Amino acid sequence: MSKKDSLKEYRKKRDFKSTSEPTGKKKKSSDKPIFVIQKHDASNLHYDFRLEIDGVLKSWAIPKGPSMDPRDKRLAILTEDHPIGYAEFEGVIPEEEYGGGTVMIWDRGTYENIKGENDDEEKVKVIKAYKNGHLTVFLHGDKLEGGYALIKTKRGKGDQWLLIKMDDEYADARRNPVSSQPKSAVSGRTIKQIEKDEKS
Ligand code: MN
Numbered sequence: 752m753s754k755k756d757s758l759k760e761y762r763k764k765r766d767f768k769s770t771s772e773p774t775g776k777k778k779k780s781s782d783k784p785i786f787v788i789q790k791h792d793a794s795n796l797h798y799d800f801r802l803e804i805d806g807v808l809k810s811w812a813i814p815k816g817p818s819m820d821p822r823d824k825r826l827a828i829l830t831e832d833h834p835i836g837y838a839e840f841e842g843v844i845p846e847e848e849y850g851g852g853t854v855m856i857w858d859r860g861t862y863e864n865i866k867g868e869n870d871d872e873e874k875v876k877v878i879k880a881y882k883n884g885h886l887t888v889f890l891h892g893d894k895l896e897g898g899y900a901l902i903k904t905k906r907g908k909g910d911q912w913l914l915i916k917m918d919d920e921y922a923d924a925r926r927n928p929v930s931s932q933p934k935s936a937v938s939g940r941t942i943k944q945i946e947k948d949e950k951s
Contacts, residue, residue, distance in 0.1 A: 757807050760831040764849040771842055775834025783861040784877070786890055787838040788817065790933075792942045793852035798929070800914065801833060802862060802888065805878045808833040813914055816857075816929035817895060821918040827901060829910040841935060843949040853946045855935045858928075860892035887917070893936045894928045897921025 758775050767774050784803040791799050791812075798816040801808035811827035818825055841856045864877040866887040880886045884903025890896060898917030903909070916922050934941055940948070 757805075757832045758834055761833055764831070766848060770844050770848045772840055772844060773834055773836035775836060784864070785835075785838055785859065786862045786888070786892070787859040788857045788892075788895070789840070790816075790855040790857040790942065791850065791852060792854075792946075793844075793850055798857065799830070799854075800827060801838065802886070803835060803838075804881055806835070808835060808837055809881060811901070811912060811914070817899070817914060817916070819895075819916055819922060819926040819928065820924040821916045821922050822924070823916065825914040827912040827914045828907075829912060841937060841945060843946055853942050853949075855940070855942055855945055856937045858892040858894040858936050860890060860895075862891065863889040865889050865898060884912070894932050 761775065765772060786803065787799075787801050787808070789799040789801070791797055795814065798813045799810055800813050800817070801810045803809075810830045810833050812830050813825050813827045815825050838859060839856075841854055843853050844851050846852075864874065864880065864887070866875040866877070866880040866885070875883070877886070877888075886901040887898065888901070889898050898919045898921070900913075900915045900917055902913050902915065904911045904913060935945070938945070
């Protein structure tokens with residue numbers, strides 16, 4: 752499947768005359784792959800976790816957001832690919848539009864694919880790891896640092912994955928950044944402030 756086709760569903764769901772979300776034509780400049788976690792106050796508040804893989808942002812909706820505790824398994828529902836430029840989107844999607852509600856860049860940064868690094872095996876390419884349903888990434892964010900595994904489960908229609916903090920030196924069961932660091936990583940705003948700024 753070409754990269755263009757991969758964003759077809761994203762475009763089909765949105766009316767770009769009405770929403771200020773990116774159309775997906777913009778290219779990124781940095782060479783390191785990026786990640787973003789967008790707090791999305793839609794009909795249900797959730798966290799959209801996006802990883803740059805193969806020229807697009809592979810995306811999962813995580814109802815509870817990420818945990819720092821390796822004992823937690825956070826449900827992550829695979830959603831449609833998003834364009835790279837979406838990582839810079841913070842604002843309000845009109846109520847009548849798909850995903851209507853406020854979007855905050857809760858955390859962002861770069862990541863390393865570390866799948867296979869601890870074994871004798873060669874490092875598995877990130878696109879292959881994704882297709883195999885088992886990603887292992889090291890996040891370098893403002894809030895999140897350290898290794899995370901994303902594992903596809905056999906439940907649902909193949910869209911149910913689990914996000915699990917790896918048991919490394921960055922794991923910390925007492926830290927809960929979702930509640931202790933609720934503001935935007937880029938603007939320092941709360942969801943309410945983003946909403947208010949957009950309306951004024
Ligand atoms: Mn969302």
